[in-house]
Structures are given as structure tokens and as C-alpha cells.
Amino acid sequence: MSEKIKVGIIGCGGISHSHMAGYKALPDRVDVAAVCDIDEAKVKAYAERYNVPRWYTDAREMLANETLDAVSVCTWNSAHCPMTVLALEAGVNVLCEKPMAMNQEEAQLMLDTAKRCGKLLQIGFVRRFGNDAEIVKKFIDAGDMGDLYYAKATYLRRNGCPGGWFGDKAYSGGGPLIDLGVHVMDLVRYLGGCPNPISAYGVTFNNLGNDRAAGEKGYVSTSVGKYEHNVEDMASAMIRFDNGLVLSVEASFNLNIKSDTGTIELFGTKSGAKLDPGIQFFTDMNGMFVDITPSGNTALSFNGLFEREIAHYVDCVQNGIPCRAPAEDGVMLMKMIDAIYASAECGHEVVIG
Ligand SMILES: NC(=O)c1ccc[n+]([C@@H]2O[C@H](COP(=O)([O-])OP(=O)(O)OC[C@H]3O[C@@H](n4cnc5c(N)ncnc54)[C@H](O)[C@@H]3O)[C@@H](O)[C@H]2O)c1
Incomplete structure (x- = not known):
């Protein structure tokens, strides 16, 4: 066209x-x-x-x-x-x-x-279009990380519920898990070759409420209206995929933490990577444990994203x-999120069909 x-x-x-x-x-x-x-x-x-x-x-x-x-x-x-x-x-x-x-x-x-x-x-x-994702994907596709078997991803805010409908389950479907966790869960799954999730164990906490501390909120909703605040403060989960990859994820709107953090760690049979948010690779060369930090600024940039x-x-x-x-990957993410919320509710691992 x-x-x-x-x-x-x-x-x-x-x-x-x-x-x-x-x-x-x-x-x-x-x-x-x-x-x-x-x-x-x-x-x-x-x-x-x-x-x-x-x-x-x-x-x-x-x-x-x-x-x-x-x-x-x-x-x-x-x-x-x-x-x-x-x-x-x-x-x-x-x-x-x-x-x-x-x-x-x-x-x-x-x-x-x-x-x-x-x-x-x-x-x-x-996040699939991020400069950082592109770099890590190159290393994975070239075989430099070997097989990925474990990943840790955090998206933690200390006072960062965007407010309004974001805190109201009837409009949002949930809190930081569905809003923030979805970004890093998808990124890890994408970098891991889009495996199928097979089970999840999750916990959610609703202890702190909203607006408990003064100070900069970061991203806020532009919608004005009357909303409830009934979503979780924080969620943590472990997800198992059919290619052997296991992901541990943590996401919060509110948490007693020093500052907001977002880190992704990937562990492969040949090397490990940490997006902190700049990228580092760790591997074993000639009997030495080495830290390979690609030169230049590799942190996720919102410029052009x-x-x-x-x-x-x-x-x-x-x-x-x-x-x-594609939408198929969106469905996979919703399966993972549903399973984590269901697991948090029932208190044990939930199998994903
Ligand atoms: N990709 C990202 O990094 C990112 C960042 C922020 C938000 N989001 C997502 O974007 C979406 C919007 O978030 P936001 O921060 O812009 O929210 P917002 O509250 O600022 O705006 C949402 C708008 O949608 C309008 N709206 C609701 N229902 C409508 C309908 N049926 N028809 C027409 N308009 C309707 C509201 O009136 C409002 O103006 C959410 O799903 C959020 O998760 C994504």
C-alpha cells in the first residue's frame, strides 16, 4: 500500500x-x-x-x-x-x-x-521496541547466553499508583501486576522465545492503600471521576514455562522501599544478563568469571520508543x-495474570491450561 x-x-x-x-x-x-x-x-x-x-x-x-x-x-x-x-x-x-x-x-x-x-x-x-531489548535479543539470538532457564524481573514503585481508575478493579482489572508487571513479564517471555506458561504461584498484598506518602507520584491518570481504590499494593509471582524457563516477578504501586526500581535479570547456561537498567553480561572465560558491559548507554530510552x-x-x-x-502474546499474558491472581486467592500454584 x-x-x-x-x-x-x-x-x-x-x-x-x-x-x-x-x-x-x-x-x-x-x-x-x-x-x-x-x-x-x-x-x-x-x-x-x-x-x-x-x-x-x-x-x-x-x-x-x-x-x-x-x-x-x-x-x-x-x-x-x-x-x-x-x-x-x-x-x-x-x-x-x-x-x-x-x-x-x-x-x-x-x-x-x-x-x-x-x-x-x-x-x-x-518494551519489545526498546533499545535495551534489541541488544539483549541480539546476544540471545547469537547463542551467547545459551539456554535461558531463570529470570527475575521487578517493577517496584514506592508511591506510584497513577490514581483514578488505575486503582479501581472494575476499570483496571487489578493493580501493579496487570499494569506494571505485564511490561516486564512480557519482555522476559519475548526474550525467552515466547514459551507457553504452564503454571503460576502468586501472592498479592493490600496493606498500604493509596497516597500514603507525600511526594512525587510519577505517571498519573488524566481521567477525573469517582473511583474506588481496591487493587493490590504489591504482587509477587513465580511462573513456569514449557521450555524450562522460570520467571520470578515483583510489581508494586506502594511499597516501603528506598526508591523506585526496575531490574531484569536473565540467567542462561552460557552467560547471565542484568538490565539495571543499563545492560551487563556475566560469563566464564578461560577459567575467569568476567563482567562484560557493552559500551555506550544501553539503558532503556523513552526517546523514540x-x-x-x-x-x-x-x-x-x-x-x-x-x-x-501480536494478539496471541496478549492472550498468553492475560493467562499468566489470571493464574497469578487466582493463585493469590487460593493460596497454591495454579496450572495454566
Ligand atoms: N504502554 C505504556 O507504557 C502505557 C503507559 C501508560 C498507560 N498505558 C495504558 O494506556 C491505557 C490508557 O491509560 P492512560 O494513562 O492514558 O489513562 P487516562 O486515564 O489518562 O486516559 C484514558 C482515557 O480513556 C477515555 N475512555 C474510557 N473509555 C472510553 C471509551 N469507551 N471511548 C472513548 N474514550 C474512553 C477516558 O475518558 C480517558 O480520557 C491503559 O490501558 C494503560 O494501561 C500504557
Whole structure:
């Protein structure tokens, strides 16, 4: 396809600006034709800010009036499934933000709908497009790490619930596990060759509530409204995959920790890697234990991150290239998350079918 594609955005909150920046970076390939948010004042201001010709407060109306090739679904989590299904059934390709859905059942419905309608459904696993992921993947693909058998991933915030709907299970589906854990769980699974999860043991804690400490919150929701705060403060889990890889993951919105941390460690039969966030490799050479630190800045950079994700999506839509973050992987992540929450509830390991 050589002509420009017509794109719409559903949900004009915080993360939608990164999607818009990605589309605006491709002026020869993309026209953002319309935007939609249930908050009228918000969508109007958003359309004006980005010079988008038409705005809507109802996605159904936008899909009926416009001839779109693709949309980004950037709503709160509980609207991911209905908005995605609506768009796919209107014959439009979808990039849906993470987490794919509230649970596996919704995710499966989204995947089935994409298949039935013959449309692309990409999931916003943006960490797959990170400079750090690219470097580690090169080492893994070259065989320099051997077989990966264990991984540790943390995404810990001390006072970092984004607030609003993020803390309300009815809109979010859960707390830091589904919001933050999903990023690092997906990254490890992706780097590990996308194995199938077979079981999970998880615990969740709900001891600290929200807003317990003053100070910088970091990322916050742009939605105003009346919400409950009933999600976990912290989750920890161990997931076993069918290729022998085991992942230990920890994620928190609130935790009595010195500072926010996010580290990923991968242990292979030939070497280990630590993304802290700069990358180090550890191995055994000539009878010596050595630390190999690639030169340059290897820490995850947000500069250009979403632009790479969006450019890939546009490439998939325009040129039919294989999608690097397909819906099948979103379903796998929802299976893992459902199993961890179920395990936390029942107190023992849960088998993933
Ligand atoms: N990839 C990342 O790193 C990343 C970062 C932040 C958020 N996210 C994800 O992006 C999504 C949005 O998060 P946010 O921080 O932008 O939230 P936000 O609260 O800032 O904005 C969400 C917007 O969705 C709108 N909305 C809800 N239902 C709608 C519907 N049916 N139709 C149209 N608009 C609707 C709301 O009115 C609101 O404006 C979430 O799923 C979140 O997990 C991803």
C-alpha cells in the first residue's frame, strides 16, 4: 500500500499523546482523521491541539462515519475489549494498549474477533521496541547466553499508583501486576522465545492503600471521576514455562522501599544478563568469571520508543509485515495474570491450561 492510511485514536488520555506523536512522526504515511473520547471537553481540546479534523464522543459513531484503516485503543482497561471488538468488526486494524484486557476470556474474544474479521490486532507491548531489548535479543539470538532457564524481573514503585481508575478493579482489572508487571513479564517471555506458561504461584498484598506518602507520584491518570481504590499494593509471582524457563516477578504501586526500581535479570547456561537498567553480561572465560558491559548507554530510552512501536504498527497495516507484538502474546499474558491472581486467592500454584 503506498497511499496514506487513515487513523483514529479511541481514548485521548495520557498515553494517547505518545501514540499521536508516533503517527505525527509519519506525515507521509499517516493521516490522523478522527479522535474519540467519552469526555467531550477533553476530546475537543485534543482535536484542536493536534489539528485533527473531526472528533467524537462515541466510538461507534466515529467508526460508522469515518473510513479508517487503523485505530489506537488507549482507553482504560475495561474498555479495551469492547472498543477493540467494535473496531475490528467495522473492518479496522487495532493497536490496543497493554494490558490487552481485563482477563483471558476478554483477550481470547478479541483475538477470535481479529481472526474472524481478518484484521490485525497488535498489543502495546512497547518494551519489545526498546533499545535495551534489541541488544539483549541480539546476544540471545547469537547463542551467547545459551539456554535461558531463570529470570527475575521487578517493577517496584514506592508511591506510584497513577490514581483514578488505575486503582479501581472494575476499570483496571487489578493493580501493579496487570499494569506494571505485564511490561516486564512480557519482555522476559519475548526474550525467552515466547514459551507457553504452564503454571503460576502468586501472592498479592493490600496493606498500604493509596497516597500514603507525600511526594512525587510519577505517571498519573488524566481521567477525573469517582473511583474506588481496591487493587493490590504489591504482587509477587513465580511462573513456569514449557521450555524450562522460570520467571520470578515483583510489581508494586506502594511499597516501603528506598526508591523506585526496575531490574531484569536473565540467567542462561552460557552467560547471565542484568538490565539495571543499563545492560551487563556475566560469563566464564578461560577459567575467569568476567563482567562484560557493552559500551555506550544501553539503558532503556523513552526517546523514540513509542515512535518505533507506532512505525511498526503502520508498517504491519501498510505492508503486511509480521507483527512483533501480536494478539496471541496478549492472550498468553492475560493467562499468566489470571493464574497469578487466582493463585493469590487460593493460596497454591495454579496450572495454566
Ligand atoms: N504502554 C505504556 O507504557 C502505557 C503507559 C501508560 C498507560 N498505558 C495504558 O494506556 C491505557 C490508557 O491509560 P492512560 O494513562 O492514558 O489513562 P487516562 O486515564 O489518562 O486516559 C484514558 C482515557 O480513556 C477515555 N475512555 C474510557 N473509555 C472510553 C471509551 N469507551 N471511548 C472513548 N474514550 C474512553 C477516558 O475518558 C480517558 O480520557 C491503559 O490501558 C494503560 O494501561 C500504557
